[in-house]
Amino acid sequence: MQDFIEINFGPQHPSTHGVLRLKAKLDGEIVKEIEPVIGYLHRNAEKLCEMTFYADNLVYFDRMDYVASMLMESGYLEAAEKILNIVPPERVLWIRVIMNELSRIASHLVWAGAFGLDLGMLTPFFYCFAERDKVLEVFTEICGSRQETNYMSIGGVYQDITPGIVDHIEAFLESFPKRLEEIYKIFVGNDVFISRNKGIGVMSREVAIDYGVTGPMLRASGVNYDVRKAEPYLVYDKLNFEVPVSYKGDNLARFLVRFEEMRQSVHILKQAIRKIPDGPFFNPKAKKSMMIRLRGDGEYYARTESSKGEFGVYIVADGGVKPYRVHVRSPTFKNLSVVQELAKDQMIADMVAILGSVDLVFGEVDR
Amino acid sequence: MTADDSGQPNRGKDGRTIFNVDRDKLLEFMKGMKEKGYDHLSLITGVDRKDFIEVVYHLHAVERNEYVVVKTTTNNGVVPSVTSLWSSAKWEEREQYDLMGIKFEGHENLKRIFLPESWVGHPLRKDYDLGNVQYINMDSDGEDYATFDEGDGW
Amino acid sequence: MKSGEPGALVTTLEKALTWGRSNSIWPLTMGLACCAIEMMGTQASQLDISRFGSEIFRNSPRQSDLMIVAGTVTKKMAPRLKRLYDEMPFPKYVIAMGVCVIQGGPYVHGYSVVLGVDRVVPVDVYVPGCPPTPEALTYGIMTLQKKIRGETDR
Amino acid sequence: MIEVKEPRRPIPIIGSLKGMLIVGKHLFRKPVTVQYPEVRQELPKRFRFRIFLNLDECVGCTLCEQVCPNGSIHMQSVERENPRNKRKIYPDVNFGTCTVCRNCEEICPTDAIYLTHVFETSRTRNSFTYSPEELAMNEDEVKK
């Protein structure tokens, strides 16, 4: 008869990236069983969305995946604009692509820094955040807010992108790849880092699909599936980029896929910033005084590729000024559910690394 | 939205094929879909239509990149569980049970996922009363319980 | 009071202790939601909170002086927050960062958010904003320092 | 689709030096820190934080009250001579819930309500409801 140590990780624990509680049964150092308990950040966003105007709902979507709020906004607007029958002008689509990719870079940088902290590397965190701050400077310049941007509006964006901002983004794109490679080398140039991640938390392709895992985690398990390619939205079909895939399925593969994604994002940005057409930056049908009068009908499910995976927004409208039902398919919610499979019979240290590699953001898991 | 019991597809606003399936035939139909290669259950959601609840399943075949929507309706809030087909349904169904009050028959661990077990009502139902505030506190074992008593919890 | 009398010595000692307290505030890593990222931003190179001596983010509540409640406190989290606060040794301070913890913020009409963390723990400084920029949080910490020194009560 | 290449496994111990060297090299770079209270980073023009109200411009149309996502804005009656504001109602803002989303600024027909760069709004008391007169004041004056 074996005795297990029962231990509660969290809800406030440095490795859980927020408010996750893990009920773990330990046999010495080995995790025999874990049960994630979520809901510590359940902020009833879906209920509140039913009580708020279409235009104002962006406030709640901003705060879902709070490290990549632009991606959330464009994901919501993909659905909301179809519900409201408003088509944004061409220029807006390009601006949104630029913002999406900048946001993706910021999100992955936060992840990389936090992943380093999980493994005990203190320094890369600061380099990642210094780079992220440069992205946020662009956001501040373009819309006036660092993190919860509330930049995109129905049928357009709130403020136009100016030549000065384009220069700023170009300067960032000039300096960023070099810094990215440096950060990359700090990680992979380290023997211990490789040994902590190679072959740890291996997720097979079948398990990944069965659990509904998407995004970089799925691609690291060898599935070439990216919503930007599979069902192009905005203007992703006019841009030239590659989807990074790895067949290893371990922590290291997820790390490499995310870094490659950042490089691809830079590649996309470089194209988009040159191709951005002239024109209005919002649809006059959705002008500002109409914000509280827009009515929608039908139901629509839009999926977009957020930095964590497939982000879906399902809106049911009943002809009123407020949505009837909003449901969010949050990628992290599903990616987290696979952790109890991956972390079984692993060491505590590996469990922490696996949790880190999932890229958890609780605003999105609990909503 | 009319309930079409024949299982014949129609198309929604988003251009995706919608199958309206009877609740009793759902599990059988889903088995057929899984065999057809729809290996990724993307989401399960419930829509409270006041007199009945609509349960929406989004299925996705990753290899072929095909996407279909399966809809079923229920009056008493009981729907067969699909956890035997897709593991991702485990948490999705718990979430829908928690917030929408749909009971999935055959789910082995149908507990609330976000709110404590003793929470009264299902918040995403249209008849949920927001004015009746509930509070949560933690007992000595570290488990939560919900209460209407303002002095007990937060 | 003349110097050399015990009163003067006590005052000087008290001043020194207050000086120490106000200049070495070790925060607890209490990241709950969105604001946690901005709190990390405050810790990061751009604004570098270590200049004020608040460098060491301790993970254990036993070793920290300041709890920066960064992000929405849900009803489910509130008992845990209270327990963490109780585990901190005196003298301890609390900064409520962001509007969610001040009065509920964007979720003020919801069912699962505590409308103000001051219902759970006593708060010293409120930093509004959603989320407050790192500068605003730094200003909040400076306000706290002033409060510890007894220079401000507003 | 591209397959990411796994990096070559570094030699034990010696392989770790590469990462260490890059970290060590940063000692000779300039810190990026902006020393906040003394040196202020120049805030972009569009930066938004505290709401201000131009009492003379406000027409009392209540649009801002309606558009506010979480009801941070309420209309208050203020005795004030303003021919354009017949009903004599002006918005007050509760900063305890304001999410700085600037929807009120966007919708305001007369640009009376606007967001500014003032972010030093911390207080030691939980009283953040700014009356219309206070909205027109500086932060220092409000604190008094």
Place this chain on the structure above:
Amino acid sequence: MSLYSTLLGFFSFLGYPLSNAAAYLFESIFLLLAASLSLVFMIYLFRKYMARVQLRIGPNRVGKFGLLQLIADVFKLVQKESLFPKNRDDLPYRIAPVMVIIGLMLAFAVIPYGSFFYFGSLTVSDTGVSVILLFAILSIMPIGEVLAGISSRNKYALLGALRAVAKDISFEIPMMISVLAIIMMASARTSAPLSIDSIVVTEVLPYGILQPIGISVFLVAMIARASYSPFDMGESDSELITGFSTEYSGMRFGMFYAGLFGSILLGSFVVSLFYLGGFNGPFSGDLGAVWLGIKALILVIISFTVWLSMPRIRIDKFVNFGWKYLLPLAMINLVISGALTLMTGW
């Protein structure tokens, strides 16, 4: 001429037994002061170095360049409430941090610091068996850490203590064996090979050059001894909160914190004495202590860089590494240095 005899001469007006006592007393005070000051300086240096490497500035509000930051920290820690967990094992819980700090201070007393102008040799206690004494004292600190972990009745602390034990037993034996190699080489030239002082004084070349394997094994062991990243399994911030010191607060925690930095400083002193020639160098008659200080400082900076850039190694991998690689390497080193001594007579 040593610090003791200088002080004895200074207090000679008191008469023999009194002057002896006064000299010892003042020597101890001097040691305590110097050790605590260097600890404070170490922590300050670490913070500044960490900040600069991370493109930050570091503490600069309190005093010029933030030099008084550590004083402020101490002032704060002193007035912090010291909490006691309810289910603690009272006596071990109380003495654990004291053991750590006493072990640290005692170890500083055994180290020969070399000579410095007027004061002569700064060594406090110069026995003929200082090597044995040093390593005996060094093994007090881990006991304190383990006691702390077990007595606080906290699962995280317990896990931390278990890890600390597993870590300690896997590096101590290779460390001892590599020191043995040095003693063996030194015994060819000195009649007192167990005294650190005579080992350093009589060396021909720094032992680090003669025993490249030895220095690497010893360095790894010293990093593990001080338990910072990559070998901070006992504390492991992101996994076990703060490991064995999770329940400690106030000054008791401050002692553990000081113990960590003290171990780094101590390790640097020991490595530079054994392997890098210690206080040997030009003008070592006057500047011996300075040379030792410079060598130790360089090692300290290297340790900080390792700390800041390395991820944490997994505990089972470290135990593996200790028994399967470090121990055989130390043995090989012992054989090689034995052969070298036999052949060349160094």
